[in-house]
Amino acid sequence: MAVAKLGTVVLDCPDPHALAAFYAELLGGKVEADDEGWVDLSGYEGTPLCFQKAPGYVAPRWPAPDASQQFHLDLTVEDLDAAEARALALGAQALDADDRTRSFRVYADPAGHPFCLCAS
Secondary structure, eight states: OSSSSOOOOEESSSHHHHHHHHHHHTTTOOEEETTEEEEESSSSSSEEEEEEOOOOOOOOOOOOTTTTOOOOOHHHHHEEHHHHHHHHHHHHHEOOOOOTTEEEEEEEOOOOEEEEEEOO
């Protein structure tokens, strides 16, 4: 029997408003600021995302054999090429997207968190 259910995923970052705006454009959500250090993303299908200001934030490194990436988001898309073009235009950085035969490609959001675009 489960003890809990996943309520939200919170991303630490230096600028919660900017990172929430990136994901709002990518996922189609709406940015809702609670205060200076916390921003919610709502109005899209999927697990809720929130963004928390983290003083001294250090972005994950990917790949890094000596340091864990901690986690990454898998975002399901219908068209990998179109989604990639949009993500890059919004400020994502390609980390591992050269292999066009795979069903996924790896990127970093503007704060450096890794995420995958995955074919549906």
